[in-house]
Amino acid sequence: xxxxxxxxxxxxxxxxxxxxxxxxxxxxxxxxxxxxxxxxxxxxxxxxxxxxxxxxxxxxxxxxxxxxxxxxxxxxxxxxxxxxxxxxxxxxxxxxxxxxxxxxxxxxxxxxxxxxxxxxxxxxxxxxxxxxx
Numbered sequence: 001x002x003x004x005x006x007x008x009x010x011x012x013x014x015x016x017x018x019x020x021x022x023x024x025x026x027x028x029x030x031x032x033x034x035x036x037x038x039x040x041x042x043x044x045x046x047x048x049x050x051x052x053x054x055x056x057x058x059x060x061x062x063x064x065x066x067x068x069x070x071x072x073x074x075x076x077x078x079x080x081x082x083x084x085x086x087x088x089x090x091x092x093x094x095x096x097x098x099x100x101x102x103x104x105x106x107x108x109x110x111x112x113x114x115x116x117x118x119x120x121x122x123x124x125x126x127x128x129x130x131x132x133x
Contacts, residue, residue: 002034002073005106007115008044008098010133011037015066016056036073036111038081040101077105084108088126094119103128 006014014035045063048054058066067074085104094117103123106113112129113120120130 001109001111002036003112004035004131005075005102005109005111005113006035006037006041006072007102007113007117007120008041008048009116010114011041011045011072012048012054012056013116013133014070015058034073035070036075037067038102038105039074039076040098040105042074044098075105075109077101081105081108084127088123091119091122094122 012018042063045054045058046060049058081101081104084107085101088100088104088107090100099117099120103113103120105111106129107123107127110129112131114131114133116133118132120128121132124130
């Protein structure tokens with residue numbers, strides 16, 4: 001099992017070669033191994049593309065090929081993750097439904113979630129292992 005989960009923004013930055021995650025990604029891959037994404041991240045990626053909020057040109061096939069090239073594991077959201085989601089509190093400062101799904105997935109699978117969203121730290125006391133980039 002891959003140890004690190006990528007949030008949607010980090011996946012976009014990684015695909016785009018953004019300096020913000022390039023060095024961190026290299027160090028993690030080299031020393032500690034393994035990236036994964038929740039299917040929730042990929043659904044959000046598709047929605048952001050459709051809304052024109054991602055400025056890179058991608059389609060499904062290109063995304064899947066890029067994930068293979070980067071050796072990123074795709075993980076399905078199931079009942080175990082849903083149970084964790086039910087147990088998570090709602091924070092009005094961070095009410096993004098997709099983010100809550102991704103956070104629940106990371107907690108249930110005991111993975112370290114990498115994100116640029118500092119609000120994810122709110123969930124650390126509920127079991128989230130969080131790395132902000």
